[in-house]
Amino acid sequence: MSRRAAAERFGIGIATAIRWVRSFRASGSIQARPKGGDLRSHRIEAYRDVILGAVAAQVDITLVELAEMLRRDHGLHVAPSTVWRLLDRHAMTIKKNGARQRAGQTRRARAATGLVRCAA
Numbered sequence: 001m002s003r004r005a006a007a008e009r010f011g012i013g014i015a016t017a018i019r020w021v022r023s024f025r026a027s028g029s030i031q032a033r034p035k036g037g038d039l040r041s042h043r044i045e046a047y048r049d050v051i052l053g054a055v056a057a058q059v060d061i062t063l064v065e066l067a068e069m070l071r072r073d074h075g076l077h078v079a080p081s082t083v084w085r086l087l088d089r090h091a092m093t094i095k096k097n098g099a100r101q102r103a104g105q106t107r108r109a110r111a112a113t114g115l116v117r118c119a120a
Contacts (some may be wrong), residue, residue: 044070044078044086051086063087 001009007017024030044051050073051066063080070076070083087093 041085041089043076044082047074047076048086048090050074051083052090052092055087055092 003017003021004014007014010017023033047070051070054061054066054069063083066083067078067080070078
């Protein structure tokens with residue numbers, strides 16, 4: 001059966017059938033290849049000490065400021081969300097307080113604590 005006929009019979013895309021046959025011929029295996037995964041976090045992990053040092057030096061630094069600092073000082077272009085994922089991997093979170101809450105009781109109002117390390 002041709003790859004196109006097999007694709008139609010099993011309800012998959014023609015390109016998928018072609019890739020599966022190519023993979024089988026190259027490796028001799030019918031095992032599925034690993035799916036997904038993070039392939040780029042090593043870029044920002046190389047600057048982990050720089051980022052965590054900047055957070056320690058200025059507790060209320062923003063993600064945008066961190067991304068800009070990496071671009072300016074190290075030539076690394078990353079989105080603020082990438083910086084957030086690094087901080088999240090290293091158990092850095094923003095603690096909620098009265099200044100950041102939309103509505104709440106006035107007795108809960110306290111000074112901002114900024115980023116803190118929490119147990120993950």
